[in-house]
Amino acid sequence: MEHLVLHEDVRSGNCYKIRLAAAHAGVALERRGYDILRGETRTPAFLASVNPNGRIPVLQIGDTFLPESNAACFYLGKGTDLVPEDRLGEADMLRWMFWEQYSHEPNVATLRFWRRYVGEDQLTEQQRALLPVKFAGGAAALALMDEHLATRDFFGGSSLSLADLVLYPYTHVAEQGGFDLDGTPNLRAWIGRVASHPRHVGMDA
Structure with missing residues (x-):
């Protein structure tokens, strides 16, 4: 490479x-x-x-x-065990990766950035007006993830894949954007599973 x-x-x-x-x-x-x-x-x-x-x-x-x-x-x-070998498994993994960018990241990540790094008092009027919309969208995304994980350990397959690795970064710090993960026990358990992998590295690494 x-x-x-x-x-x-x-x-x-x-x-x-x-x-x-x-x-x-x-x-x-x-x-x-x-x-x-x-x-x-x-x-x-x-x-x-x-x-x-x-x-x-x-x-x-x-x-x-x-x-x-x-x-x-x-x-x-690609070419590692992070991408399922079968065609449908790979497509399902990609489905979650697309969903992360469309439904998860624009809400969960944006609120974290606004609240942790910009500060609500520094937001524009338009950004402040979007706070409840972003929060509702992020809460819905996290709830959907928790529901999905009620019957499986990972996203996009039976083992850890890229779907998990792209969803983990903003999910595990969602509380910095004002989201409460106490009501999503399956999601909390998944965060622990991802973080316990031998090759895991922290966000500050």
């Missing part, structure tokens, strides 16, 4: 997904940090050389730059 560089902000769950997938896949990453609150991903140099969209994470594969966290995770996990 070519030399891999992760362009990241260590506080980001989307960046953590890639570190987690790499650890499980046994792949080494060079890490380059940026502070999104200081606008370091909006500089002319970053836009010209890393990602014209001005966002991280970006996984650099040799001279190629691959944005979008779940695409990077799929690149790292």
Whole structure:
């Protein structure tokens, strides 16, 4: 595999997904940090050389730059036991990865960022108006996950897969966004299962 560089902000769950997938896949990453609150991903140099969209994470594969966290995770996990071998199993794993970006991350991650790093008193009027909408969407996503886990240990298959690794980062810190996980015991148990894996690395790693 070519030399891999992760362009990241260590506080980001989307960046953590890639570190987690790499650890499980046994792949080494060079890490380059940026502070999104200081606008370091909006500089002319970053836009010209890393990602014209001005966002991280970006996984650099040799001279190629691959944005979008779940695409990077799929690149790292393909060919390992993180991706089911059968066609339907792989599709079900991808289903959860798409769902994470559409229904989970925009709500759970956004509230964490607004409340932990921006501060509610610094939010725009439009952002404050969205707080109850984001909370309702995030609570519904977490409840759906808890219901799914009532009869199985993992997402997207009978063993840990990329689906679990992309859902874990923002779920395990959901309380930082104001969500209460006490009412989702299956979800709490799943968080423990993911964290107890021998190749697991923490968010600060």
